[in-house]
Amino acid sequence: MTTAPRPRNVTAAVLVLWLLLVCAVGAGDARSRAAGSVTVLATWTGGEGMAFKKVLADFTAETGISVVYQGTTALREVLLSEVDAGASPDVAILPSPGEVADYAERKEALKSLDGVLDRAQWDSYDPLWTPKFNGHRYAFPVKADLKSVVWYDAQRHQPGDLAALAADGRQWCAGMGDGAASGWPGTDWIEDILLQQRGRAVYEKWAAGELPWTSPELTGAWKTFRSVFPAGPAKKALGNSFGGAAAGMTATPPRCAMEHQGTFTRGAYPSAFKEDFADSARVLPGADRDSTAHEVSADFAAMFHATPQAERLMRYLASDRARTTWTTDPPKGTYPPFFVNKALPDSVRYTDPVSRRAADRLRTPGARCLDASDSMPPPLRTAFQRAVLKFLSDPDQDLNALLRELDRVRERERGAPWFPHVCG
Numbered sequence: 001m002t003t004a005p006r007p008r009n010v011t012a013a014v015l016v017l018w019l020l021l022v023c024a025v026g027a028g029d030a031r032s033r034a035a036g037s038v039t040v041l042a043t044w045t046g047g048e049g050m051a052f053k054k055v056l057a058d059f060t061a062e063t064g065i066s067v068v069y070q071g072t073t074a075l076r077e078v079l080l081s082e083v084d085a086g087a088s089p090d091v092a093i094l095p096s097p098g099e100v101a102d103y104a105e106r107k108e109a110l111k112s113l114d115g116v117l118d119r120a121q122w123d124s125y126d127p128l129w130t131p132k133f134n135g136h137r138y139a140f141p142v143k144a145d146l147k148s149v150v151w152y153d154a155q156r157h158q159p160g161d162l163a164a165l166a167a168d169g170r171q172w173c174a175g176m177g178d179g180a181a182s183g184w185p186g187t188d189w190i191e192d193i194l195l196q197q198r199g200r201a202v203y204e205k206w207a208a209g210e211l212p213w214t215s216p217e218l219t220g221a222w223k224t225f226r227s228v229f230p231a232g233p234a235k236k237a238l239g240n241s242f243g244g245a246a247a248g249m250t251a252t253p254p255r256c257a258m259e260h261q262g263t264f265t266r267g268a269y270p271s272a273f274k275e276d277f278a279d280s281a282r283v284l285p286g287a288d289r290d291s292t293a294h295e296v297s298a299d300f301a302a303m304f305h306a307t308p309q310a311e312r313l314m315r316y317l318a319s320d321r322a323r324t325t326w327t328t329d330p331p332k333g334t335y336p337p338f339f340v341n342k343a344l345p346d347s348v349r350y351t352d353p354v355s356r357r358a359a360d361r362l363r364t365p366g367a368r369c370l371d372a373s374d375s376m377p378p379p380l381r382t383a384f385q386r387a388v389l390k391f392l393s394d395p396d397q398d399l400n401a402l403l404r405e406l407d408r409v410r411e412r413e414r415g416a417p418w419f420p421h422v423c424g
Contacts, residue, residue: 035064038309041079042093042299045071047267047334051326058325059316065309073179076378083109083304090310093142094300096374097131097419098381103302104138105417111306112136113314121318124341128368128424129298133417141298142317143326143337145262146358147371148192148294150283151269152258153249154276162283165257169233173248173256175240176389183385185242186225186392187373189260192280192295194221196287200367200423203293207372207422209380209410213403222403224286226395234392243268258283262297263358267334276354293367293423297374298340320345338362368424375419383409 044052049071056067072078075095082088088109094100104110114136122130122137129141152162165171176185195203198217205211206218229237237245246268248255259265260280269275281291301317303310316322324347327336336350338359350356362368373381387402 035066036307036309037066037068038091038307038313039068039070039089040091040093040313041070041072041075041082041089043071043073043075043095044093045073047331050331051334051337055317055322055326058321059313062316062321063312065312067313077180083107088304090305090307091301091303091313094139094302095297096378096381097139097298097300097370097422098373098375098378100139100300100302101133101375101417101419102378103304104133104136109304110138111303113138113140113303116303116311116314117318118315121315124318124343126340126342126365126424128370128421129340131420133420139300139302140318141340142301142322144296144298144340144362145264145338146294146361147188147262147296148195148280149263149277149358150258150260150280151246151249151265151275151277153254154274156254157257159276159278159282162258162278166283167228167285169229171257172228172233172237173245173259174229174233174237175242175245176237176392177239177241178243181385183388184373185245185261186237186388187381187384188262188295188371189228190221190225190388191372192260193224193284193286194218194372195293195295195369196281196284196291197221197224199288199291200293200369203369203372204421204423207369207375207419209376209414209418213406213410214400219399219403220286222391222399224284226391226399227285229392229395231395234395238389238392249273260284263338266354271333277358291367293369294361295371296340296362296368297371320348323348370419370422372422375422377413377416377418379416380406380409380413 040056042052053069056069060066070089076099079088079092094103117140125140130137150162174185176183178184194206194217197220202211202217211218246259246265249257249259250270250273266275281287281293282289301314303314323339324345327348330336335355339348340362342363350359373384383406387406391397391402
């Protein structure tokens, strides 16, 4: 009996399999090269970046189009420099509606999406999310977050406890730091106070640049903000980053009891922590307790080059397949993103009751108002953020002088594009 041929047969089989694999990879590379590529810029890094890259990988698997992705926490600075240099990405995910307006009208850098998405895709969004500039639509929300909520430890507190705690600034887990964008958590506070105290009409008028910063309504919101953050709590908030604020709630023993932050903050809480949220109207000092209004925010997909590959990516990002991929098996420490489409397929699921409640709030018709400063011209938004930092650094300073300076910036930006409707 001879056995010598067996090794040669095994070796030959392995060689054939290796050649088939090489051919398959080569064919895939050839398909990708033939299909072309698309460049994408967004703010997502870490776990959020990993989740979005999974979506982009699914797009490549479906189309053969390769994607070159850049995630940066300094998107505004990076994108401005690239646009000015004539080297903008094909697609960018803009974190504020004000930037959509700025690039669409003032810089004329965006390409119309009117004929890119089909009628059913456009109709799946309420008009709030897809405004027109010069008669055209330039962006749509790929994901969104609910604001006007207060997070708390459901094992230590009941929702009814929070209003009594809210007047004590030491009970708030707050951080204002975020690099060049530091101060925006404070702008969220002032916006939400105004919305919950004065209602939608006043909020919309201010967000459109039609209500002076020195008005009694807005001055009152700043004074409420000061009452919550007098000298001690203000100093602590200035010293914390927004991402580290939640650590005070989860410390042993806890150093604070509540956090005023959007739903994107959930990833900052440890998995064993039992967080829940209450509507800010039930908690903030001076708020109308019957208010059902919520601030909301979104990340908007916009196209800077109208290539076939970019157009195909835009259609994919507006599809149920992309949303299903995005919510399936999120990276550890992250939660599935939220969407504002009127109807979502059963494959887009939220497994915990807190996420389901937030997702329902975002899609329920009613008073949903886009983040006001995000909707303003970027120079005014930046001035607002800096004013918050200045205000907290010296609570005894002249508030009227600070607000008059913001009115001067508002007047300078009068001819800039403003987001047309922030509530819907």
